[in-house]
Amino acid sequence: MTDTLDKILAEIDAEADAARDRLMDWLRIPSISAQPAHAADCLRAAEWARDRLATIGFTAALRPTAGHPAVVAHHPGPGGSAPHLLFYGHYDVQPADPLPLWHSAPFEPVIAEGPQGRRVVARGAVDDKGQVSMWLEALRAWHTVAGGPPCRVTVLLEGEEEVGSPSLDAFLAANKAELAADVAVISDTNMWDIATPAITTRLRGMVYAQIDLHAASRDLHSGLYGGAALNPINALTRILGGLQDSEGRVQIPGFYDGVAEVSDAQAAEWASLGFDEAAFLGEIGLSHAAGERGRGALERLWARPTADLNGIWGGYTGEGGKTVIAAEAHAKLSCRLVPGQDPAKVAEGIRRFVAERLPPGARAEVSILNTTPGIEVPAESRWVAAARSALAAEYGRPAVLVGSGGSIPVVESLRRLLGLDSLLVGFGLNDDQVHSPNEKFELTCLHRGARSHARMLAAFAGR
Amino acid sequence: MTDTLDKILAEIDAEADAARDRLMDWLRIPSISAQPAHAADCLRAAEWARDRLATIGFTAALRPTAGHPAVVAHHPGPGGSAPHLLFYGHYDVQPADPLPLWHSAPFEPVIAEGPQGRRVVARGAVDDKGQVSMWLEALRAWHTVAGGPPCRVTVLLEGEEEVGSPSLDAFLAANKAELAADVAVISDTNMWDIATPAITTRLRGMVYAQIDLHAASRDLHSGLYGGAALNPINALTRILGGLQDSEGRVQIPGFYDGVAEVSDAQAAEWASLGFDEAAFLGEIGLSHAAGERGRGALERLWARPTADLNGIWGGYTGEGGKTVIAAEAHAKLSCRLVPGQDPAKVAEGIRRFVAERLPPGARAEVSILNTTPGIEVPAESRWVAAARSALAAEYGRPAVLVGSGGSIPVVESLRRLLGLDSLLVGFGLNDDQVHSPNEKFELTCLHRGARSHARMLAAFAGR
Structure with a gap:
């Protein structure tokens, strides 16, 4: 199998420029879910994703909801006892205003040079078209090299995440059997830094x-x-x-x-991250930390x-x-x-x-x-273990388990309505300007994120 | 002198209808100081007052300010050691909106029957054209019967009281010598009730x-x-x-x-007024008093x-x-x-x-x-004593000394810039709808207020 995975990673490397171009095509569609004038664009962005999935061996269809349509796609994988993954993402994006603050048109993606290498700049570059593109590219490479992924895969892309997912719960409930899986995989979170992958296991x-x-x-x-x-x-x-x-x-x-009090092991891991709270607050003009006295900075943000x-x-x-x-x-x-x-x-x-x-x-x-409710994903699950080994192989260092101070409502919906835990492995960076002008995604994150997803597919399958 | 005063009071009685008509003439001029479209009306209202003063022996003139003009008038009185009074009032009125809530046109005064007798209804009926009319009528009667008031009298009417008197301080400072007097007399406050006169000695x-x-x-x-x-x-x-x-x-x-703590005598006087705080608060939908515990209701409103x-x-x-x-x-x-x-x-x-x-x-x-600053007018002054005796003679009961929870900025300006204490004797009632639709003034207040002012002029002069 190592031989197959090597070929798949080589395929991803060979396709890097083409993968970037595919993402830029998708970014040109202004699928702003909040603005009724862009309803047709939302439909086009959904069709784009459906068509991409169809070219890599999936049975893919648009599915009506009370709002913008969902994209649902299935790949049987190799059959047998292979695990069944549900990839969740969203094709809609935030409005682009305030427009005057953009250095380039939000829906005319450009490649720009930044301090950490080249990046694509556009609304949706990272949230969530860029992050979805990583696993689409990984699934594409598995399809090209091995004829399909080593797991059974269901894909769910919604078009209303940026407006609070008003139709999602009803859609999940109505399609419970079809969306059944062993675990959900979501890329809509950040790395610790550009060299350190992260798995988010806690959401407030x-x-x-x-x-x-x-x-x-x-x-x-x-x-x-x-x-x-x-x-x-x-x-x-x-x-x-x-x-x-x-x-x-x-x-x-x-x-x-x-x-619950944070475990000693968890506290030690967070302490080892070297989070610089003074810098974190200094960036927003604050000189003193607020919150509960006697608690660590990451503990206050993630676990209190x-x-x-x-x-x-x-x-x-x-x-x-x-x-x-x-x-x-x-x-x-x-x-x-x-x-x-x-x-x-x-x-x-x-x-x-x-x-x-x-x-x-x-x-x-x-x-x-x-x-x-706050959500905690079991850090000792086979999915987290598989993801950690895949990420360590890609980055040469262990992935860190982090929390998020915010909520990702779909995680709670997936647990409540489908009984699914989510594996939150994202490749965004803190400076990606999510929801702000000049949103960007580092090309190295796109590329190594795709490689990581390819490795995770292998690891989930136990190969 | 009693004979003269009796004739003056009889003259006021004989002129009651004419006095009412003169007030209604003044009320027909919509002298809204806040609205530039009514600048010419403000001028007309000032001219009306000037002309009235000229017919009763005053040297009267309009005087420019940075805003609407002031009316200044002088009467030498009998000469000798007679005291010198400064009557202050204002000829401008509040805007009339909301117009739909008026039962009659705000600048077409009407006589209406109320539970306490007949009343004039119009914007400015009490604040302050009605209250100024009382002392104009008193001065008129003194002029008719005795050839002039028993005191030297200066009149100052401003046209910007309802917009915060922006030009007043500069006008007082620039005309300090001309406006010199022994005491200021102001009618812009209320009686305790329709049968009980009041002198306001405290302003917050x-x-x-x-x-x-x-x-x-x-x-x-x-x-x-x-x-x-x-x-x-x-x-x-x-x-x-x-x-x-x-x-x-x-x-x-x-x-x-x-x-300072309120004196026992003051506290006893306020207690004797029988103020019904539950009713006062019940009218605005409140069931419990706020403010400092252990303090009386009027003390909290006037002296804390x-x-x-x-x-x-x-x-x-x-x-x-x-x-x-x-x-x-x-x-x-x-x-x-x-x-x-x-x-x-x-x-x-x-x-x-x-x-x-x-x-x-x-x-x-x-x-x-x-x-x-808060203001306290000495309650033992000769002016208060004279006013109390005059009011007791008119109403057959003593005037009460009350406080006001609000401020009357001119009182502070007169003290600061001219060194003058103010005697605040007003004949409005709490239900006069000041600044609200259907502002009214009881005709009995107009009439007995004029008689009271005639008596006070005599008392100030020691007659």
Whole structure:
């Protein structure tokens, strides 16, 4: 088998320029899911992917959803006991604005020289067309050299990831049998750095709440009523000002229930990464770390829950002064959750936190806008082990297991609706400008990502 | 002299209908100072007042300012040691909107029947054309019966009170000698109720501040940075949530320096007024009083300083959820001050309060938008004593000495620039709809207010 894999890697090397050109073709289609004017482009981008899959041995079709279509494709692989993989990705992209900040047209991809080599610059270069292209190229090379992949493969590409995947859950539920697999493989995350591959094993979840505080039946003159009338902005700051104690611990009742301490082994691995928090914060103009005292930087970002106010408003917010006591005040609060926390219990804790601090005469509404649990992928699974060995072979150093402070909702959906764990192996870099002007993908990441996926296919198959 | 005063009061009684008609003439001029389209109407309203004063023995003239003209008029009075009064008022009115809520056209005054008798309904009916008309009628009657008032009288009517008197201070400073007097008399406040006259001896001042908190150099993704990056909204609520302690006491350093306790006599007088705080708050939908614990309702409104947040904003305030950690957060804070507090010290206390609570890495700007000291008019002055005796004679019950939770900036300007105390005797009622649709003035208030002013002129002159 080593001989076959060598040939496949050589094929990927020989096709590097052609692979780059194929990605650039796809990037020329402005498949912006958020903008109805680009609906036809979304369809074209889906057709492009369907056609690519059809040329490399897949049975591929567009599948209608309530929104943009999904692409579903199947390859039987070698049959027998070969594992069954579900590759998930998305063909839609973020809007390109603000356009004036782009150095080249967002949907006319160009190759530019950067400090780490050549890169392709376009909207979607990395998120997610570039990352999807890596495994499409790996599957292509396996097809060319070996007649097909060494595993059974199902592909699911959605067209609404950038607008929150509104049709995804229904599509998964309706096609549960067809989408069954042993594990999901997703490339939509980052490497640790350009020389160090990473597997993301932790994702934080979320509870998002809006808090509306009501006091008097109308706005009041602060001279005539100040000293007698409840001020809902004072009350709201008094309530929310107690969200954290002086050590940065969140004071919502039951908030830390189920939060596990990071294992010593995990802590040691994260410490060995040499994360430079001062540089991380310095880049955004901050000189001091926030969050819980006495916790490591990566632990706070990946393994500890948070309570951040995302918005606040009330009263007069224009120029100059207006002496009003407002009738109401509002805030938006999001808690990032870690595995083990129950989102419903956290939501209930937020309600209790507000109710217990509500001054007499005020009325509060707490609306829960969103709940997603934190996710942890078992780090000892055969899939992670296979991926680590493949990545070590490609990069000459072990892949690191990292967390992500954000959420990838599809991971939770795949687990809940299909019972699938996800293997999150991505090849983006932190400076790729995802969702921003001048999004880029390093050509070396595209190339070595394709080689890594080719190696992972072999490793999953036990070859 | 009693004989003369009786004739003057009889003259006012005989002229009651004519006085009402004269007020209605003035009310037909839409002298809205805020709206440039009404500049010519402001001029007409000023000319109307000038002409009225000229017919009752005054040397009257329009005087240019940087904005709408002032009316200045002089009457030498009887000469000798007679006191010199400065009557201050304003001829401009608030805009009339929202127009649909008026039951009659705002500048076509009508006489309507109300639960307390007949009333004139129009914009400016009470504020301040109606209240000025009372003393114009008193001066008219003195002129008709006695050839002139028993005091030397200077009149100052401004045309910009409803837009914050932007030209007043400069005009006072430039005409200091001409406007010299022994005391200022102002009718722009309310009675206690329709049967009980009131003299306002306390006005709260103000320090108005804007607080701008800055953290990161740009908005951040709360998943990627939550747990490491300082959140300025959390920080702002934490700072401002501590403005009051659990007893409602303001925690700004030095805030209560110079605040005197209300005298027992004053407290007893206020207690005797039978103020119904539950009804006062119930009208605006509130069931519980706010402010300092253990203080009386009128004491909290008139004699205790406050710290009210008038506005707050930051981050995402639209529909739904956005997981952003904002770069900045803002609030507007106004403190109502009582006599004895130094506004500059309170402003400095606000700066210290914020600075002492600022988390490391945050930057705060505190901008002071306005400072006005609280004012207390000596309740034992000869002017107050004279006014009380005159009002008691008219109403058959003593006038009460009240405070006002708001500010009347001209009172501070007159003291600062001309060295004058103000005697605040007004005949408005709490339900007069000042600044609102269907502003009204009770005809009995107009009539008995004119009689009261005629009596006060006699009392000031010691007759």
